[in-house]
Amino acid sequence: MNSLAEENYLKAMLSLSNDKGEVNVNELSKRLEIKMPTVTSMMKKLSAKKLVYYQSYKPLRLTEKGRKEAAFIIRKHRLTEMFLVEKMGFGWEEVHSIAEQVEHIQSAEFFEKMDKLLGYPKLDPHGSPIPDKNGKMVWKQYRKLSECEADEVVKLSAVINTSKDFLKFLNSRHLSLGMKLKVKFIEQFDQTMLVSYGKYDKEALSHIVCERLLVEKV
Amino acid sequence: MNSLAEENYLKAMLSLSNDKGEVNVNELSKRLEIKMPTVTSMMKKLSAKKLVYYQSYKPLRLTEKGRKEAAFIIRKHRLTEMFLVEKMGFGWEEVHSIAEQVEHIQSAEFFEKMDKLLGYPKLDPHGSPIPDKNGKMVWKQYRKLSECEADEVVKLSAVINTSKDFLKFLNSRHLSLGMKLKVKFIEQFDQTMLVSYGKYDKEALSHIVCERLLVEKV
DNA sequence: GTAATAAGTTAGATTAAACTAACTAATTTA
DNA sequence: TAAATTAGTTAGTTTAATCTAACTTATTAC
Structure with missing residues (x-):
């Protein structure tokens, strides 16, 4: 099980990684609003957990395991946003900060239920793709x-x-x-x-x- | 804002306090599965935040502020349980552990929406009263x-x-x-x-x- | 009413996740 | 290509929340 902090690093890494799957410490640091030394030490920890490939001074990359866990958090985030808009009557501008909290809930059934109630949506209210249960996510060619x-x-x-x-x-x-x-x-x-x-x-x-x-x- | 840990102490205190509003360190320690010295030090912290009355070797009591904050967490817990059962199709045996996590979400609107969608319920799926927005909660005479x-x-x-x-x-x-x-x-x-x-x-x-x-x- | 037991506290250690200061490596620029 | 700049790391500190060991106070039992 990953901590809340770890989940936030994984999610940020996936959303920042380029076509080669690489991210820099600096970019991560800016996105998370956490200083670089803290990011470095977390990368060593995630590397020990086999979630990240880490080598000094090289770009960071998620392992396949890390990528899947990150995708699952993004899946939970986007399903939540969809649920908030479609089933609870929120506006698309209100859902991000709530989903940011709900995404950390540990209960597969909770998100399965959301998914089912929503009719297995492919996109969230902002048009972003919802990763499937295997962590697969494809952006359309916009x-x-x-x-x-x-x-x-x-x-x-x-x-x-x-x-x-x-x-x-x-x-x-x-x-x-x-x-x-x-x-x-x-x-x-x-x-x-x-x-x-x-x-x-x-x-x-x-x-x-x-x-x-x-x-x-x- | 209170931390997750602080919220758990407040909630446990309210649910354990007797007719005089008193709880012992020992009871709290057992309920939370946290050792007594840790409880003592948290009580000092909550006392500094004016959420708890604390005196060495005396029973613990919530302040009015502490009681309200605790009641609000219980409100969020019970509204969530009701929502999970009524709107998401969970059984009453499945909702406790999910609600235990959702209760910490910081978003008044989220719980307002739940409350409204549920038609302002007075009881949760286990028959426990849902505290109102002012933190008022009354148990029927069962x-x-x-x-x-x-x-x-x-x-x-x-x-x-x-x-x-x-x-x-x-x-x-x-x-x-x-x-x-x-x-x-x-x-x-x-x-x-x-x-x-x-x-x-x-x-x-x-x-x-x-x-x-x-x-x-x- | 004292001895035994239970409850509560103090002191000091540990872990996770953050920080700053100081250093090193890599990249950019002139 | 050497200097300046930017990126990344190391070392050491801080804070929140936990722990154990040892001590003190309160309660219970005989």
Whole structure:
């Protein structure tokens, strides 16, 4: 059994690891808001538990065991977010911090029940994939809205940032998943996009925002 | 904010305190399975936080603040048990250990939502009262089945022990809350009771069991 | 009412998970 | 390529929560 702290390291490692499955101590340190020496010593501990490959000054990698345990925590997190939205009536901007706590509950049946009640969902309320019971998780091939060109029409399918503030901002602009967006104009100067969707004809969305919106072909 | 450990001490204190609101270090130590010196030092800490009145060699008492915080944790525990049974399809024997973890979640809205979805229940699945938002909790005037006399007819309204084993035993005898029980005979030798209920005519229930069944007048 | 037992406390050690200060290795830049 | 910067490690400290051993106070039993 892993401690709460250990679970948080594993989860952060999986969500930060690149295509090679590598993470740096520094990145982990920033994400977890824990100083680097503490991260190093935890890596040695997780290495002793065969959850992480650790070699001094080399990038960190999860072992297969570590990756599975991390995926299972993310599974619990995302199932919880879905449950909170679908079964308990929360808004998508409210669920992250609750799920952050619920994900550590030790009870396979609890999450099995959620999964079943939700009808075995594949995506969470922010469009992120829910890992399956074997720890398998596949991201669809989304593009960032910021990478689209003028006149393109796309569907908003996921958001990168799940912070309350960002999601409240999207709510205030009546942006939600599944919506069709049309890029009307891109300001060369600062990459601001003018987008039409729903009742909005030329809504200005900053580059910062457009980089966090994942879209796919309609 | 109180730590997980602190919350467990507060909860145990409230559930163990007698009519005078007193608990002993020893009782707490046994309930929490934590050695007495550790309990003493935690009491000093909680005393510094104005949650407990502590004087060397005197019985322990919660302050009003401590009592409220303890009641709120018990509220969260019992709402969770009710939610697990009513909304997620768990059996009453399965919910204790999950609720033991969920009760520590910090999110007033989460438990407000549960409460609302459940229709503001007054009792949990084991017949224990759910403290209200002000920390008020009143036990109905139940008697133990073991205190009943032959020929009495009563209603099973609550159980004292919520351990999985005990509740599985009750399940195996098809005993559940709300059931009408008739005491047919009491064995003087060992206090075993022969009880009729449902399809059972003379079911033998040991003293140990009868002491854990709370009943009221029909 | 004293001796035995139970309950409670004090002192000091341990472990997990964090920190800072100081050092070393790797990478970037001029 | 040498210097500066950034990343990573080592050593030692801190805090929360636990423990054991030894001691003190309170209660119970004869």
